[in-house]
Amino acid sequence: MSQLLLVNIKSLQGIDESGKLLKKGSEMQEWETISNAWLLTQNGCIANYGEMINLPQAYQGLPQHDCDGALVLPSFIDSHTHIVFAASREEEFVMRIKGKSYEEIAAAGGGILNSAAKLQNMSEDDLFEEAFFRLRKLMSWGTGAIEIKSGYGLTVADELKMLRVIKRLKAAVSIPVKATFLGAHAFPLAYKQNRRGYLDLIINEMLPQIAAEGLADYMDVFCDQGFFTPEETSELLIAAKQYGLKPKIHGNELGYTGGVQTAVKHNALSVDHLEYTGDAEIEALLNSNTMPVALPGCSFFLGIPYAPLRKMIDAGLPVCLASDYNPGSTPNGRMGFVLSLACTQMKLTPEEAMNAVTINAAYALELSHEFGSITKGKRANLVITKKVNSLAYLPYSFGEDLIENVLVDGKIIFPTQSF
């Protein structure tokens, strides 16, 4: 029986024994803490916790880690990433600085199709090595569960290659990894004049093979202007459901284009982006089980609006925040910075932001029964901060990484290497 006792925790953060699987509206401000605390992990799970003055005698001989005035938090959960990619795209970044728009760069063969062209020329092994390095870096920054999408393949062979890389990543790390099939990320050049042909390719070729190899948990579609229409999205989601793939949607990044309504109609686990979210979208989400997911790193990097999370929380919705780590629109996945963006740019309180990257993010990956809060019996995926005074200090120190150690299944796995 493996056990580890964390002692001298300045403040144990994010305790929840309510059994809630998500927090919405004013509940997002709920964030229970214990000052001067201990926490016991056992067989990979949170076994018990309490105040140092009440530390049971029986625990005092167990292997200990002295947190020395640091905070302990549930790990961040990153429910939306594209970390399998072949190359960075800083040249497009410079084009954009010089005045080109996202759509113009895409129209010139850049954007997603640029990533696809590079990925198609890279071996599965090389893709795995680079993605594994990125994943380990994210883990060192406190990400304790993650979703990874395909969508830079856009051919049968290359979408399968990406999903096999994700399957190898699942096996290679000890944190949960959810795989999302995003063949419907863009129409490849070869199908620009034959949309029907690409839909058929996804439905008749990709989905059956993905299902046969058990390569994906979820199906995602970029339902937005210039990409997939709500009708096309619906057809794809219905097809995917027959193979057991639950829906997620990229929606409302570029306009009020029906992504949210399509997500709700199909009972999607989440609808992600949401820079264009008005009253009709909020109303639709209020009557749904679909988690709204904002990606503030994308807004920061592209200079597009931030999703109106303040308004959404005030309307009673739950919200989740994710990194969107990808080489085109969000070339970074440090969740600590996502927290800073949420507080400084979207006016979430530190507590709301933490719920958005823990319990609500776990919900968006069907993990909130096991992850996303300090709860007895949940998995001990935890973050130990550097010495800080308060939770608010984390988003406040916006340019700085304040993670000292990371626990996965009750074991300290970082720092073991530097990045």
Added chain:
Amino acid sequence: MSQLLLVNIKSLQGIDESGKLLKKGSEMQEWETISNAWLLTQNGCIANYGEMINLPQAYQGLPQHDCDGALVLPSFIDSHTHIVFAASREEEFVMRIKGKSYEEIAAAGGGILNSAAKLQNMSEDDLFEEAFFRLRKLMSWGTGAIEIKSGYGLTVADELKMLRVIKRLKAAVSIPVKATFLGAHAFPLAYKQNRRGYLDLIINEMLPQIAAEGLADYMDVFCDQGFFTPEETSELLIAAKQYGLKPKIHGNELGYTGGVQTAVKHNALSVDHLEYTGDAEIEALLNSNTMPVALPGCSFFLGIPYAPLRKMIDAGLPVCLASDYNPGSTPNGRMGFVLSLACTQMKLTPEEAMNAVTINAAYALELSHEFGSITKGKRANLVITKKVNSLAYLPYSFGEDLIENVLVDGKIIFPTQSF
């Protein structure tokens, strides 16, 4: 004779043998590089550099550091900081999230006066210890020369205490530290109804003692609405000049309030903030020796406008970027993130942003004859990055620190400890 040979530099960045002390307008795009390079330091200075294929035989036995595919850059120079402070102010950050404005928080006794109250109760030794930790952290992030301001004392004894701390910091580190007296940071509560009294205190008590102890290089005034008027600012700068303190100004952060014009009138070394810079301000700066300094971290954190640097460069001006590290409006000083803000939010190219944090920042501290570019004879304060493909990758990877090693006077001083 101490020598160090850097070899296998993927790209040596920021070479300049032109003798320019600053770059303005289209010159800000100038950024010379050599691929696959070496660089020799000798007695703390840059002695020579070139391409690996032309590495002189005579150098091959010297102590070497293999840069292994990394970039080498001139160190960042941070020309505007407030790193001597007593306490973080994340509680005000949370107030602001909940809707209070900077002015409202200041009016309620928060803001600068909050920092002053805390600093007045802290010993010089404790202030030194905390500021020294911050300074070392900044150096580990690549800052190779820095300016530090007083201005949280606001009494004779406490302004002197802060400046003595800065003097101790100068002695404690090997990078250049410039000390700026900012007694005119705000009117202390005791003088709210007696502005004349505080001006007299600065002129008749603070300045003579500061000069007698040799505690400051520069004089700074917060010339903006709610703070010091242009007339008050002028009077203070004239008094300071008699003690040999050259002017700098905090101006145009809160409105079009004459800060720029006052700076130009007094031939200030720099005018800093500039969120409100229109055609009249640009015109004034074009006919001056005053360096305009933008502080994008403050705009990011407070949600105020960014200084219009794109327009200023296009009008032919030089611009500089600094961190403004302080506990109220910019609780972070990582210059790598300042670069990201410059490129993503202010639309500077990576080359323009680098000139703004190197040669032009050196100019703002009267250091550009010795620092701010890869130039034979200049001091070897350098940054070695992690393995990256291009200069643009640094601002592109916005949430990440990509500094591997830091050289000061030709010696590798980081990593020597982790932060």
